[in-house]
Amino acid sequence: MTEPDATAIGVLVVDDDPLVRAGLVMMLGGGTDIRVVGEAGDGAEVLDLVDRLGPDVVLMDIRMPTTDGLSATEALRAREHAPEVIVLTTFDADEHVLRALRAGAAGFLLKDTPPAEIVAAVRQVAEGRPVLSPSVTRRLIDRVADPEPDRRRARALEQLGTLNEREHAVAVAVGHGKSNAEIGATLYLSVPTVKTHVSNILTKLGLNNRVQIALLAHDADLLTPARDHRPR
The missing domain is CATH 1.10.10.10 (Winged helix-like DNA-binding domain superfamily/Winged helix DNA-binding domain)
Known part of the structure; x- marks a missing residue:
């Protein structure tokens, strides 16, 4: 396999499912402009790993056992010079993606998104451009009840x-x-x-x-x- 360039986009993969993590690492490792710098199985590990590994982008699952991806995203994006965050979701099961977007996540991807689109999304948010389909986003926003x-x-x-x-x-x-x-x-x-x-x-x-x-x-x-x- 070709060695990634030193200027490649560093990605931290955060998901409590080892098979999902392995799949994401495999699909992101095919090019020279993206490198997976680390993995985590829980949101509680994110801040320390970001400090140690300095990723440019974090792929963040929502549902994790100790610290969920929403709390981890809020804590991470409250810091200065935080990496971009892409939330991973199953959509129908997760109605709190809006909270992650309000916290500063660069967007969200469905877990069954084609590999090429996930790779493209990482490149896009690394350039400061959010990953959101307006039609899907509108549906997501509209389904979240606002009490006030x-x-x-x-x-x-x-x-x-x-x-x-x-x-x-x-x-x-x-x-x-x-x-x-x-x-x-x-x-x-x-x-x-x-x-x-x-x-x-x-x-x-x-x-x-x-x-x-x-x-x-x-x-x-x-x-x-x-x-x-x-x-x-």
Whole structure:
């Protein structure tokens, strides 16, 4: 097997099922630009392994015996310079993926995702681009009951109200799952300008990634096409 390049994307695989871990390690080990730096069978091991191994991306299972993947993701992403996290889920069984996304996970993958797509997802989040299908994400978000929708909407609107008009429009477009190129075409902006707006939004709102921008736009109920999205 070809030795991975020293600049390869380092991945930590976290899953309590040894067979799942072995499968992930095998599928990620086929190229030279990705290397598995370590494995863990429980979320309780994650922080120490991240400190010792310095991965770029963590593939995180949700259901684990001692510390679940949601708690581990929250603890990890609360740190500075944390690696990106991709949550592994069976979807129908796990209704708490939204919590991981709010904590700063870069996205989620179903455990039966084709190997090539998992490899591509690791490369994508390592570049700072989240892994989310807008249609699947919308279904996931909509199925999570919110006990206080009005309060959450008010908080989200207050946060988004700190953005200027162009940033607000970009945030809503991110919520619709548009790429930078698509946002640029819609708002007549260059891709570098869109990237600048996204960066400014993240900084102003104290968010980790585009996923959290999208969730905020959803919480504010700004993703209905016919709605006037600007706060008055």
